[in-house]
Amino acid sequence: MKLDLKELEDDKKRNFEERLKFIDLYVEWLKKTPNSVWSKQQKKLIDGK
Amino acid sequence: MELEFKDNKIIFSKEPTKLDNLAIQFSKILSYFNVKHIFLSGYIPILFGRNRASEDIDVVCGKISKEVFDKLWIEIHRDFDCIITDDVDNAYNNYLLKKTAIRFAYKGEFIPNIELKFVKTDLHKTALENPIIVELNEYKIPISPLEQQIAYKLYMTSEKDIEDARFLFKLFEEHLNKEKLIEYINILKIDLQTAKGYLGWSD
16 A cells, blocks of 8 residues: 555644644633533543543 | 633632542642642643543642651542552652652542652742642632643643643633743743744734
């Protein structure tokens, strides 16, 4: 199998940039969401319950 | 998100995760023995809502005497085990005094765990002297200054760390001391324009 490493590297960079943009969106949501709501979702994810 | 900023305090309430409960319980024990300590690194963004897992919580404390550590060790072992060594002398002499961390987990568990170490860098010393006190559900958790955390996360350079830095910057952008943040960025020899790019910081 021949891999285009340049393509992979570009993809990795794009994914990282998309995740940074997602963090901006998440923080915007977090700021306008009551603590009781976001923390319930966070607990579910972190505690796995 | 409801956060109250008061002097060096950030006051808020949330439904605590297992990590929060671990941090609160451990902080209470250290405070009981008057051990100056700060929480730092990956737990800080998680404390304020970042959705990611972590297998440990980093805690730095001021150097304590063996006598105090012996008492602390007994108290900690009511609910926790040291997963590095079960010998108190070994923990103190061969780990903490040699600037190596020891880890405590709830009895019978391995993760999550508390990674405890003595103060070892100038950044730690500054943070211990100027902590932010987070009052979470009325429990006090001292944390490292946010400006220092953000700069240090950028210094660490992994994608996860840069994402943590971006999260903290965006969440606290209006409350950060930008001059102090730039000072930390310069101290850590991070290129300012690169840092601003990673943080999404536009003047």
